[in-house]
Amino acid sequence: MRNIVKYNGIKSSDSCKYDGVSLGEVMLRIDPYDVPTARAKRFRVSQGGGETNVACGLSYTFGLRSTVLTALVDDNIGMNIRNQLREVGVDTSNIIWFNINNDGSAHSTDQKGGLTNGINFTYNGKGIIPSDTVYYRAHSAIREIKPSDFDWDKIFGEDGVRVFNTGGIFTLLSENSAKVAMEAVQKANEYGTLVVADLNYRAKVQPNKSIARSINKEIAPYLGFLVGNDSDLSDALGYETITKRGSTFEEWVEAYKVTVKKVAKDFPNLSLIGTQWRDAINADLIHWGAVLYDAINDEFYVAPLRENIPIADRTGGGDSFTSGVLSALMYGKDLQTAVEWGAAHGILVQETPGDFTMVTVKDIEREVKRAKSGGGVKAVR
DSSP: OOOOOOGGGOOOGGGOSEEEEEESOOEEEEEOTTSOGGGOOOOEEEEEOTTHHHHHIIIIITOOOEEEEOEEESSHHHHHHHHHHHHTTOBOTTOEEEBSSOOSSTTBOOSSSSSBOOEEEEEOOBTTBOOEEEEEOTTBGGGGOOTTSSOHIIIIIIIIEEEEEEETTGGGTOHHHHHHHHHHHHHHHHTTOEEEEEOOOOTTTOOOHHHHHHHHHHHGGGOSEEEOOHHHHHHTTOOOOOOOTTOOHHHHHHHHHHHHHHHHHHOTTOOEEEEEEEEEEETTEEEEEEEEEETTTTEEEEOOOEEEEEOSOOTTHHHHHHHHHHHHHHTTOOHHHHHHHHHHHHHHHTTSSSSSOOOOHHHHHHHHHHHHHTOOOOOOO
């Protein structure tokens, strides 16, 4: 059995340059405000990515040192994405840049858009109209990176990394991305880094579930912490959760427990499995919960259920759950605190526009306290 780092074996802060390193695609996100994209004339611009949102949460909200491993075309759109990452405290020194000189070098493209930076248009939905995202990523630079493009020995060895995360969006972007992810998780474990992956299955990225399951089953043996809800565990890994339509959170948790115990039995390297739970009444109103399974001690930790919560933007809830849990672990908190931080961070991200939160640790702690007491929201004056 490989020596896989467990959630309770995270390296000390003073031994590493980075608390968190995220491998994945960063996209320019364009939102049409409250008008469906087909009729929109005004747009709001931000950045985001399923894996790299974790780095943003670690740095901006929790004050940890994070960096992203990604690739961008060296044009004004790439610069915009980089600058937005810097604004939230993310180290951008490890980005691979594709120049636009078409000079034949390994990381080069033309000025005609042969390679691009990923872009998505995300309409948040309203009432019974669901959210909808249109992606332009078929020729994004990140798809072209190859194994050994990143200097893993420098990143994980010389620099040092406490926690590394990637996920099921990046791993399914291309054959190259799957190979890069596999190389990364192997090297991370070699250097004693906790490895985390969010299954995060997206049919628009890889409609063939058998391919998704095959790739994720290759990566899963190298993980210490797996993030995935019941749908992800089915679509991306092949584990079915038996629930009734309209199940309550409590009923869902009991069914989820059965599933994750099967996953942990098949992948004994996993020390922690967890997810957020979202029950959408409509595009603007949800119930929200979260759960963690400690596979080492066979114990479950559940955050207080939040019911009938109005939201502004559902994107990023799972990514913020992950960064909340990881931050708690890196700050030496217990697993109950970790699931509460994850749940609080995950709901707060949905109250503001964009993929990641605009809150502080104090806001997280305030929301944890409010949810546990069942209290209302008081103005901060």
